[in-house]
Amino acid sequence: MKRSAIKLLITLALVACGGGGGAGGPSVLPPANPPPSGTPLPTAPTVAAHHGVATADLSVVTSPSTGLPAFEFRGKVGVAPTFRLAPGDRIVIRLHNALAGNGMASDMNLHFHGLTVSPRFPSDDVLTMMAAPGETLHYDVPIPKSQQPGLYWYHPHIHGETDYQVGLAGMSGAIVVEGLSERNHLLAGRKERIIIVRDVQDAPGSRAADRPKPMDVDQNNNPCGPDPGIHLTTNNVVRPTITMVPGESQFFRVVNATGHRHLVLQVDGEAMQIVAIDGYALNVNPSDPPIMSVNRYVLPVAGRVEFMVSGPASGVSELRTLCYNSGPGGDPDPPEILADIRGTGKSDGRRDAALAASGSLSAPAVEGSAQLPLPKVTTQRIVRFTEDSNGFYINGQAFEPNARPMFSPRDGTVERWTVLNLTEEVHDFHMHQVHFLVQSINGTVLGHPHWTDTFVVPPRIPGINGTFKPGTIEALVDFRSRVIRGVFLFHCHILDHEDGGMMAKIQVL
Numbered sequence: 001m002k003r004s005a006i007k008l009l010i011t012l013a014l015v016a017c018g019g020g021g022g023a024g025g026p027s028v029l030p031p032a033n034p035p036p037s038g039t040p041l042p043t044a045p046t047v048a049a050h051h052g053v054a055t056a057d058l059s060v061v062t063s064p065s066t067g068l069p070a071f072e073f074r075g076k077v078g079v080a081p082t083f084r085l086a087p088g089d090r091i092v093i094r095l096h097n098a099l100a101g102n103g104m105a106s107d108m109n110l111h112f113h114g115l116t117v118s119p120r121f122p123s124d125d126v127l128t129m130m131a132a133p134g135e136t137l138h139y140d141v142p143i144p145k146s147q148q149p150g151l152y153w154y155h156p157h158i159h160g161e162t163d164y165q166v167g168l169a170g171m172s173g174a175i176v177v178e179g180l181s182e183r184n185h186l187l188a189g190r191k192e193r194i195i196i197v198r199d200v201q202d203a204p205g206s207r208a209a210d211r212p213k214p215m216d217v218d219q220n221n222n223p224c225g226p227d228p229g230i231h232l233t234t235n236n237v238v239r240p241t242i243t244m245v246p247g248e249s250q251f252f253r254v255v256n257a258t259g260h261r262h263l264v265l266q267v268d269g270e271a272m273q274i275v276a277i278d279g280y281a282l283n284v285n286p287s288d289p290p291i292m293s294v295n296r297y298v299l300p301v302a303g304r305v306e307f308m309v310s311g312p313a314s315g316v317s318e319l320r321t322l323c324y325n326s327g328p329g330g331d332p333d334p335p336e337i338l339a340d341i342r343g344t345g346k347s348d349g350r351r352d353a354a355l356a357a358s359g360s361l362s363a364p365a366v367e368g369s370a371q372l373p374l375p376k377v378t379t380q381r382i383v384r385f386t387e388d389s390n391g392f393y394i395n396g397q398a399f400e401p402n403a404r405p406m407f408s409p410r411d412g413t414v415e416r417w418t419v420l421n422l423t424e425e426v427h428d429f430h431m432h433q434v435h436f437l438v439q440s441i442n443g444t445v446l447g448h449p450h451w452t453d454t455f456v457v458p459p460r461i462p463g464i465n466g467t468f469k470p471g472t473i474e475a476l477v478d479f480r481s482r483v484i485r486g487v488f489l490f491h492c493h494i495l496d497h498e499d500g501g502m503m504a505k506i507q508v509l
Contacts, residue, residue, distance in 0.1 A: 034231070034238050034239045034336065034337065035239070036239050036241065036340050037237055037238055037239050037240055037241070038241060039237045039240045039241065040240060040241055040242075040243070041193065041195070041234065041235055041237070041240040041241065041242045041339060042235045042236060042237060042240065043194070043235075044079065044080060044081055044082045044173065044174065044194065044196075044235070045073065045074065045079065045081045045082070046081060046082050046083075046084055047081045047082070047083050047084070048084045048085070049084065049085035049086065049089040049090075052088065052089045052090065053089065053090050053091075053092055054083045054084065054085045054089060054090070054091050054092070055092045055093075056073070056081055056083070056092075056093050056094075057073075057093075057094045057096070058071055058072070058073055058080075058081075058093055058094070058095050058096070059071070059072040059073075059095075059096045059097075059098045060072070060095070060096070060097050060098060060099055060108045060171075061077055061098045061099065062099060062100060063077055063078055063169075064077070065077075065078075066169070066200075066201070068164075068168065068169035068170075068201070069099060069108070069165055069169050069171060070169060070170075070171065071171055071173070072098070078170075078236065080154075080171070080172060080173030080174075081173060082173060082174040082175070082176060082194055083154075083173070083174070083175045083176070084175075084176045084178060085143060085175075085176075085177060085178065086143075086177065086178045086179065087143055087144065087145045087146065087147045087149065087177060087179065088143060088144070088145040089143050090140060090141060090142045090143060091112070091139065091140075091141040091143070091175075092138075092139065092140050092141075093110065093137075093138075093139040093141075094136060094137075094138055094139075095108065095109070095110060095131060095136065095137040095138075095139065096131070096135075096136045097131040097132065097133050097134065097135055097136070097137075098133070098134075099133045100133060101132065101133030101134070106132065106133050107130045107131065107132055107158050107161070108130070108131050108137075108156055108158065108165075109126055109129050109130050109131060109137060109156060109157060109158060110126075110137075110139060110154050110155070110156060110157070111124060111126045111154065111155055111156070111157035111432070112124045112141055112152065112154050112175065113152060113153050113154060113155065113302060113432075113453070114152040114153070114278060114279045114304070114435075114453045115141070115143065115147065115152050115175070115177075115433075116144060116146070116147055116433060116434065116435075116481050116483065116484060117141050117142065117143060117144070117433065117483060117484075118141075118142070118483050118484065118485075118486060119432065119433055119484065119486040119487060119488035120485075120486045122137075122138055122139055122140045123139065123140065123141045123142070124141060124432070124433070124488075125486075126157040126432075126488075126489065127401070127487060127488075127489075127505075130158065142483075143177065144481065144483055146481070147177050148177070148279055148280045148281065148284060148451075149177045149178055149179030149180045149182070149183065149279075149281070150176075150177060150180055150276045150278075150279035150280055150281065150304070150306065151174065151175070151176060151194075151253045151255065151276065151279055151304045151306055152174075152175040152176075152177065152279050152304070153172055153173060153174050153175055153196075153255050153257060153302075153304070154172065154173050154175055155171055155172040155173075155257065156171050159399060159401060159498075159499065159503070160499050161499065162259075162495045162498055162499055163259045163260070163495035163496045163498075163499050166257065166259060166495060167199060167200075167258060167259020167260065167495050167496075168199075168200060168201045168230075168259065169200070170198040170199075170200045170233070170236070170257070172196060172198065172255070172257035173196075174194050174196060174253075174255055176194070176253070177279070180275070180276060180281060180306070183275075183281040183283065183284075183290070184275050184281065184283070184290050184291070186275075186290075186291070186308065187251055187275065187308070190249060190250055190251040190308065191248075191250045191251065192250070192251045192253065193242060193250055193251065193252045193253065194235075194253050194255075195234060195235060195252055195253065195254045195255070195319075195338075195339075196234075196235055196236075196254075196255045196257050197232055197233070197234055197254065197255065197256055197257060197258060197261075197263060197321075197338060198232070198233050198236070198257050198258060199227075199230050199231070199232055199233075199258035199259055199260070199261050200230070200231065200233055201229055201230060222332060223323060223324070223325040223326060223330070223332055223333060223334075224323035224332065224333075224334045224335060225332045225334045226332065226334060227261075227331065227332050227333075227334060231336075232258070232261065232321070232336050232338060234319075234338045234339050239337055239338070239339060239340060240339050240340075241339065241340045241341075241342050242319065242339050242340065242341045242342070243341075243342050243343075243344045244310075244311025244312070244341060244342070244343060244344070245311060245343070245344065245345045246311055246312065246313050246314055246343040246345070247310060247311060247313060248310065248311045249273075249308050249309065249310045249311075250308070250309060250311070251306070251307075251308055252272075252306070252307055252308070252309055252319075253304070253306045254299065254304065254305050254306070254307075255304050256299045256300065256301055256302060256303050256304070257302075258301055259301070259494070259495040259496065260301060260331050260494045260495060260496060261301065261321075261324075261331075261333055262298060262299070262300060262301060262324040262326060262333050262426070262456070263298070263299040263321040263324070264296055264297070264298050264299075264321050264322035264323070264324050264333075264335075265296060265297045265298075265299055265305070265319070265320075265321060266295065266296040266319075266320050266321070266322055267309050267317060267318070267319050267320075267341065268317045268318045268320065269312060269317055270309050270310050270311075270312070270317065271293045271294065271295055271309075272293070272294055272295070272296075272297060272307040272308075272309050273291050273292070273293050273307050273308040273309065274291065274292045274293075274294060274297065274305060274306070274307040275290065275291055275306050275307060275308065276304075276305070276306040277303070277304070277305055277306075277450055277451075277452060278303055278304050278435065278451065278452045278453045278454060279304060279435075279453070280435060280450065280451040280452075282450060284450075284451060285450075288450070291308075296322065298324065298456070300428045300454050300455065300456050300493070301428045301454070301493045301494050301495070302428065302430055302453075302454045302493040303428075303452075303454045311341060311343050312341060312342075312343045313343065314343055315342075315343060316340050316341065316342050316343070317340075317341040317343075318337050318338075318339070318340055318341065319337075319338045319339040319340075319341060320335065320336065320337045320338055321333075321335060321336055321338060322335050323335045326425050326426045326459075327423075327424050327425035327426050327458075327459035328424045328425070328459070329423060329424030329425040329459070330424070330425030330426055330459070331425075331494075374414045374437075374476060374478070375413070375414055375480075376414075377414055377415060377416045377476065378409075378410070378413045378414065378415060379409060379413070379415045379416075380415065380416045380417075380418070381407055381415060381416070381417050381418070382395075382417075382418050382420065383395065383417060383418070383419045383420065383429075383490075384396070384420045384422060384470075385419065385420065385421045385422065385423060385427045385429075385457065385492065385502060386422045386423060387423050387497070387500075387502070391500045391501040392492065392497045392498075392500040392501045392502035393501055393502065394406070394490075394491075394501075394502055394503065394504045395504070397501075397504065398500075398501030398502075399491070399498075399501045399502070399503040399504060403504075403505060404505070405487055405504075405505040405506055405507035406504040406505060406506065407504075407506045407507075408506070408507045408508075408509055409477075409479045409506070409508055409509070410479065410508070410509050411479055411480070411481065411482050411484065411485055411508050411509065412479070412480055412482070413479050413480070414476055414477065414478055414479065414480065415476070415477045415479065416439075416474065416475070416476055416477075417436070417474070417475050417476075417477050418472065418473075418474050419457050419472065419473050419474075419475065420457075420470040420471070420472055421457040421458060421459055421460060421470055421471035421472070422460055422468075422470050423459060423460060424459050424460060425459050426456050426457060426458060426459055426471075426494075427456075427457045427492040427494060427497060427502070428454055428455070428456055428457070428492055428493040428494050429454070429455050429456075429457050429473065429475075429490070429492065429493075430453060430454040430455075430490065430491060430492070430493040431453065431477065431488075431489075431490040431506070432488040432489050432490065433481075433484040433488050433508075434453070434477060434478050434479060434481070434484060435451040435452060435453050435478055436451070436452065436453070436455075436475040436476060436477040436478060437449045437450070437451060437452075437475060437476045437478075438452065438455050438473050438474070438475045439474045439475060439476060440472075440473065440474045441458065441472070441473050442458060442461070442471060442472055442473075443472065451478075454493055455473060455475070457471055457472075457473050458471035458472075458473075459471050479508055484508050485508050485509070486507070486508060487505055487506070487507045488505070488506060488508075489503055489504070489505060489506070490503070490504060490506055491503030491504070
């Protein structure tokens with residue numbers, strides 16, 4: 001029986017690297033069990049657009065509880081607001097760096113991950129906009145009317161310090177571009193849960209630079225096993241509680257804001273009804289279904305997934321991540337319970353029958369830069385991910401802030417990129433400003449893949465006599481929007497890899 005293209009894409013994300021316990025796939029092992037916190041899932045404060053503008057003052061301070069840099073919002077340390085706005089609105093942020101400046105990681109800026117916005121000052125410029133201690137940046141980020149509605153996020157992007165600031169310190173927040181319920185009417189009226197998963201250090205004083213690089217570890221012989229000094233939090237709480245009326249369906253919007261953890265998401269006993277990936281609805285292409293039902297989903301570092309899920313009929317269920325094998329040279333991605341889902345209140349006796357009928361939904365008209373068919377490919381490019389004991393490289397080059405752009409595509413075009421992974425661990429290919437369509441994984445062709453901005457590149461495949469075949473993805477990269485003219489970045493979003501040099505510039509002319 002023929003499977004849908006999106007289902008095939010999700011399946012390949014699970015198994016392309018040898019799934020079910022092979023490199024890049026989940027291993028179904030008993031999860032880690034941090035004790036339940038009993039704390040309700042926190043909700044971040046909201047900065048909503050008024051008269052088309054979402055405005056906020058953010059400061060960066062040293063957290064008194066961790067000694068790490070942290071956002072301060074409305075006098076509360078460690079709080080990152082959720083920005084909510086519509087296509088055509090703008091984000092205006094005053095970012096003040098109040099760090100002491102007596103050590104590393106003192107410069108600060110912001111990246112607006114996944115948004116198709118300008119890379120130039122004073123918008124999503126991570127190359128020239130940097131605030132030293134005592135300095136203030138003023139961001140003005142117009143969101144194009146063609147921006148797809150969905151979930152995006154923001155975080156610092158200082159080269160050499162991203163793993164420290166975003167990974168260990170957990171500096172990140174959500175951005176919601178409204179309108180997804182108009183793409184899928186089943187979302188209307190459902191309780192929304194914005195869930196940000198972070199990996200933070202266990203004790204003050206640990207530095208990203210002190211963690212061993214993956215190539216310094218002999219082998220990843222135990223991919224499920226502990227990640228010393230690091231633990232996962234869900235909305236800044238270890239194992240909070242999510243309450244649901246038995247049988248109720250809620251809308252979960254999940255950001256993987258970790259520095260290096262791949263999440264194999266699962267809700268025990270319930271299917272996840274996925275409606276959007278990386279900010280783009282599944283049915284942005286009318287030939288694809290509006291909902292895809294899966295039992296688990298691999299969420300790459302920096303990726304987002306939005307899905308509906310029903311609560312347990314009684315008792316408690318868990319939102320968890322299973323073990324993920326990142327390859328013989330990769331980091332451990334152990335299993336862990338992210339949150340307890342507790343049934344409370346009295347059910348009306350009806351399960352959410354609408355989910356079962358989702359296949360009959362009609363897809364809305366497509367608008368904006370995601371529109372198909374794509375124009376003819378103008379250029380083909382090759383990107384090679386490599387590493388050694390000194391660092392990480394793209395096409396043999398470690399990132400240098402003053403380097404010339406590696407590639408210079410023209411706006412209005414679509415290019416085919418082949419990304420080759422010549423290492424023994426997965427990498428996460430991410431490009432600023434644009435989305436792309438992965439056409440094949442390790443040579444397996446996808447029929448109608450989904451738009452994404454972050455995608456796992458599987459590790460190399462060993463052969464005989466010391467030979468190997470690179471892990472490969474082929475993607476169509478969309479440079480059709482004129483707002484993206486300028487210089488920006490593409491890189492591996494495993495943050496110690498990015499800091500170690502696996503990043504390069506691109507200039508759209």
